[in-house]
Amino acid sequence: MSSIDIHKETAEDITARMVNRFEGYSKESLGLADERRWIFQTVAYALFVRNETTNEGFKMNFVRYTKGEYADEIGTFTDTERLPAHRASVVLRFEIEEPKEHLIAVSPIRVTPGNDVYFLTEYFEFKPGEISKDVIAFCTEAGVVGNGFLPGEINKIVDPFPFYKAVRNLETSQGGAEVESDNSLKKRIMEAPSKFSTAGPGDGYKYWAKTANQDIIDVDAAKTTPGTVRVTPLMKGGELPSDSVLADVMSTCSDSKRRPLTDNLEVNKPTQIPYEIDFTYYISRSNIGLVNEIQNKVLQAVDEYVLWQKGALKRDINPTELSYLVRNAGAKRLEIRKPLFTPVNIFEVAKETSVNPIYGGIEDD
Structure with missing residues (x-):
């Protein structure tokens, strides 16, 4: 343009x-x-x-070019504000020594993986007979600092309570994000007109779902059965959303001004469609002095393909794109055994299970 x-x-x-x-x-x-x-x-x-x-x-008066504070001002025309830094969240499982006949009330407590990062719960209760409780906790510091702790790593309690036995996270912590970027904000500004309808348009649900967390890069919204709408978010890098992120999306989209009273709303993780990458590539003899450089570029091209393939919902598994990227990296030709072209349907996302690029050697031009 x-x-x-x-x-x-x-x-x-x-x-x-x-x-x-x-x-x-x-x-x-x-x-x-x-x-x-x-x-x-x-x-x-x-x-x-x-x-x-x-x-x-x-x-700066046009969405395509605007940035910084100018973008914030453009957003006011459609009531679209820049999303602030977001705290990571995770589901924690607390256990007590033995079931009790009385209710145990637990005030908000902090849990840590042990590196000065803390997750804080809200008030929760163990009802009579319960020995474990699953609770959503949020990182005390906004941003990406709370992301990426694997299941079981958040296991040290800072504020013990009576009868406490153990705690651990059941999922990888996720959802922490820095202040929304200009590109993300501009994209939402362009999508903002869809939010003004109260009739439940698909684009409206997509808009509001993305406001729940700026790491949500794609959303599918569609009617599954009469009166039921399914919303499916996909996270940055093609990752699946955690249960706590799904809860945020549900809460955001369920506001009385956003969800029609006749809609039953479901928020689910995408279904991953597995595929393998297995091919042999060859380099032209005229590029014999660039073999090492081309090999590195081919590996980068494969990484780019993997990210592209899972970078959006409903993106078909397409070996043609792999061929294009690898040849553009300098390969003369390639023999692709896997993947085969595979349609990816709504609410689905491709997911690589193995990656096996094989260098086949030098060939004459």
Whole structure:
């Protein structure tokens, strides 16, 4: 798409215009070493800088170009605010020594994996006869710092309570995000008109689901049975959302101003469609001096393909894209055994199970 700059002249264009006009009025010729030409060049550069500043300010009025505080202001036209830093969440399982005949009330407590990162619960209770309780906890610090702790790693209690025995996380902590980026905010601004309908459009559910967490990169929303809407979010890097992120999406989309009273709402994880990558590639003899470099680029191309393949819901498993990326990396040709073309349906996402690129050697052109 072409630029929408108001001023398109370069500093050289402005200088030439000024010199030509001066020479036309004065009937004098300005040589390259003429001091008056230097003055014109200085003024022309200042005008060029002013023009560029004007261009930049003008483009801030359009969603495609806007950034920073300008993007925040553009968002106010559709009531779309930049998402603040988000705290990671995780499901913790608490255990007590033995079942009790009375209720045990537990005030909010902190649990840590042991590296100065803390997760805080809300108030919860062990009812009579219960020995374990699953509770959602949020990182005390916003941002990505609380992401990525594997099941069982968050297991040290900071604020013990009576009859406490053990605690551990049941899932990988997820959902922590820094302040929303300009690109993410602009995408939501463009999708914002869908949120104003109260009739339950699919795009409306997609918009509100993405506001639950800025690491949600794609959402499917569709009617599964009459009166039932399923919303399926996908996280950055093609990861599945945790149970706590699903709970956030459910809460966000269930607001009385967003969900029609006639809709039964379900929020589920995508179904992963497994596939394998197995191919042999060859390098042209004319590139024999670049074999190591091409091999590294091929591995990078495979990584790029894997991320592309799981970067969106309902994206078919497509070996043609793999062939394109590997050849673009410098391979002469490749023999793809896997994957085969596989349709990926709504609420599904591709997931690699094994990756096996094999270098087949040098071939004549």
